[in-house]
Amino acid sequence: MREQTRTVLAIGIVALCSLGVLGGAYLVIGQIAAGRLADSGLSPYHDFLPEAVSFTPVEFAGRVVHEARDASGAAFGLVFTEVAEGFCGPIEILVALNPHSEQIIKIKILTQTETPGLGDRITAPDFTDRFSGKRAADLVRIDAISGATISSQAVTAAVDKSVRQVLALYRGETP
Amino acid sequence: MRGKRLVVALLPLVLVTTTWRTGVLMGLVVMVAAVAATWIFGLIQHYLPPASRLACQIIVVGTLIGLVDLWLTLLYPERRQQLGIYLPLATVSCLLLVSEALEAGLSGFGRAIRRAVSAGGGYLGLLLLVGGLRELLGRLNPLALTSAGGFLSFGLLLGVMAALSRRVGSERAIAGLFRRDAR
Known part of the structure; x- marks a missing residue:
């Protein structure tokens, strides 16, 4: 004992x-x-969007969006985060959107707790690259990852929702 | 049991070594953690009751790998991503090296450390070898970069080694990874 x-x-x-x-x-x-x-x-967003020189926070109806400006001072992108409800927990996504062409520039998964080897494949460029150049209406054409259906669909749905919302706010705020 | 060998710690060996750089990174992590764990454990093991030693070894090795994980995650996230889930899993390879080094070093602390350095170094060398081979083969055929290619490359190396050891007539193999099963 x-x-x-x-x-x-x-x-x-x-x-x-x-x-x-x-x-x-x-x-x-x-x-x-x-x-x-x-x-x-550097802004924490610099690694995400290296072509931007500065990021200016703008608030649209309580939602903070960062305006990415290039060397000439023109705003070419909006950067914002969105949270999706994944299979194992929240998935934090960083989205860069071109407000003029309404196309997604790129997305990145910031944090996630999905199943290693299955759901966590949403962080792979192979998946996130599928969003580049897409408009909100094109997102339904993004295939889910087999073995990571719930996680990948959650990301797609959250990006879709946030892009539509930010675009609506952006149009409403800037004449 | 001449010629029979036990092969362990294959998971990171096959899955991380798609380039020689990731192989070296993984090998370095395992080697440094194994040497540090052997040193720490060598210092504290005499104060621990025998029944608690294995559990404590696991905690010490896990803590060291956890430290490396933290360091890479916060300061070199790109590198960390290359290692994926196999970095935490390296705890097992590391634990094997540590427990073997401690066993070999029952007669002395210095011997255990030397054993950990040589075993860790052998593991690092092997990861570099497999990584380099796969990177070269991958240029000819992308199959070499898949898991199957990893096993094939490793099998090739094993074959070369068996042929060499037959010629030299030595039972000694790359340190740490291979142990004669009759101990």
């Missing part, structure tokens, strides 16, 4: 130390990563 208690105690202490190390590392490395981003002076 005594031996068992010692065993459980030892495992518990090692596990607690592990928790402390991982927690501390998360704080430290997270701070380094945030510092690097701030030092570079």
